[in-house]
Amino acid sequence: MADPSSYRPKPGEIPDSPGVYRFRDEHRRVIYVGKAKSLRQRLANYFQDLAGLHPRTRSMVTTAASVEWTVVSTEVEALQLEYSWIKEYDPRFNVKYRDDKSYPYLAVTMNEEFPRVQVMRGHKKKGVRYFGPYAHAWAIRDTVDLMLRVFPVRTCSAGVFKNAARTGRPCLLGYIDKCSAPCVDRVSAEDHRELAEEFCDFMAGRTGTYLRRLERRMTEAAEEMEYERAARLRDDIGALKKAMEKNAVVLADATDADLIAVAEDELEAAVQIFHVRGGRVRGQRGWVTDKVEEITTGALVEHALQQLYGEETGDAVPREVLVPALPDPVEPVQQWLTERRGSGVSLRIPQRGDKKSLMETVERNAQHALVLHKTKRASDLTTRSRALEEITDALELDSAPLRIECYDISHLQGDDVVASMVVFEDGLARKSEYRRFQIKGFAGQDDVRSMHEVITRRFRRYLAEKERTGEWTDGEAPGPGTPDGGLAEPPGNTLTEDDGRPRRFAYPPQLVVVDGGAPQVAAARRALDELGIDDIAVCGLAKRLEEVWVPGDDDPVVLPRSSEGLYLLQRVRDEAHRFAITYQRTKRAKRFRASPLDEVPGLGETRKQALLKHFGSLKKLRSATIDQICEVPGIGRKTAETIAGALARAAPAAPAVNTATGEIMDDTEEPGQAMGSPGEPVSTGAPDERRGQER
16 A cells, blocks of 8 residues: 655645646556646645545555646646546546446438448447437337338348349338338439438437428328328328327427436446437436545536537537536536537526426436446345455454344434334345334433444343243353343244244344444444343444444444445445334324324423423323323423323224234334335435434
8 A cells, every 4th residue: 555645746846727637556557537627736635644535535545656747728628638538548446437338329320322220339430320329229120110111211231232232132121111222223322311311300309390291292192182192191190200209298399408317325326318309308328337436416427428428529419418416617517518519508407397307307217227226236146245255354254144134223303213123134135024113211312322222122132032942052041131021922922933933033143233333333242242142243334434343443444445345234224224214204203193192282392292201102191190290391280181181082002013923012112114115215325414413
């Protein structure tokens, strides 16, 4: 690992002007390319104390062995040079969107004597007109099949074309009038090119003029009693309208725009683009990228614009580009787009109306693409195995953690405190074994105490069920936290599931993950030690820097950004957070909607909260006497009598039943629900931005 101070430029060497810089490793390979309005200020950020750098930036500067820069005149030139160098060097620490070869285009080879309509992928060629991209190649073929009835342009390969010219017989499409057969001189090269240009004009969105022309010709044929020609023109119009229906009208007819949306988490980002031409969605594409560097949404948008328009000119760059966040600064990027197009380009964030609505649709597609990417990545057996191996090595475990349990605490400023337990086995979620907890007492005011309580309660149950099934070995005894009667099974319950397996709380994990840093990890380890459990590993994953904390270590374990092990831990942590906050919101909504205290006239929200805080729960308040209720500040005897009467009239809630096992639970533990249940949001891996307000 290199020391950045060993290659730091001397004071005054770096110019205070726009430019592009390159970091190289010890083998002189370019590992990062960046641009700056002021090279001096930008590069100074890389040579500060390593502890103050983002982990990804720290990894880059310690991998590098030298830095060099090139001064340019304007920020626009810096943007162009940065794009050129990224394409040339393919630096490992730059944002790299996945290759778009999987996105097919409808292409018309106007650079040939007899233009050909075909499906094309990969880099664009000079002199070829492109339309799309399309999500699937079959969508292009369906569109072309409808269009060939009206525009019988050549679609055959060069070999088929030459063979038909040699034999003097056209291919099948020529016989069924879906090709004008220039190979056998049915039409001249000039007429065939004009046909191809009309095809391109129609695909480019200039549909109204051509349809009106066909309708006029159909009417003239009917008036001249040429009914067969009129019928053919009618069918041609129908075919063109059917092809147009494949592209939904979303904006005004004259609108040409590209809409770009980004969905991201700490490690990855998904970009979706909708291409709107003539008010219709003509194509869609998307990428998923690893966030190799610390980067903002605006910077992701800037990289996407470079990828989209770096090799485009003219009408390929639309008049309007709508984005979720603007690059900083935006002026050089907008000027660069204007130069690529040759006329003004509007780069902005949509605020209202149809464009805002369409942007929300693009954003939903981006979120779906990111979730789908994560799902596919997690479902791969080889990837999951590698992730478990990396976690085993990083935490120095004796064996792979085939069962991982993750815990998270959620509350709203100390109220409605709950916790979640999610289970992953073999790297996949076991949703039927999720559990949810209510926090007892006043532990909810402290996440560390709450974590200690939840871990204690979960593993007390584990020890209780282990003792009842007779799984203690010789010389082994319950720890000091042996459960008391508070966790006793209801009468009539057995210790096995319907399929003969032990109850799920009897399964110990190999690894406990907590959402948090060193304090939460220490609390979890202390709870296990108090119970006499020393064969279960504990770690924590802190959100801000994605650092892995283990008990007793002053420094975190920093897994590589590309580590599958880190990805798995992050997914487990995010699922626990999603599950906890969903439960917390549900409880809060039920409390405000269904409290019997709502029926007490004159009892405001402040006194309701005082009552619940004093007694701890509605159940304890219901069993309290009138004198005990009067002890609450602000509650007089008449109000206490009214409260007692309202609670007496309210029917008590039925006992909660674990739907997975059939057992009756205590009032602080609930079974989990599968991810994606009605009313629950799908996890996107997004970081918690409500810490301190809602967790």
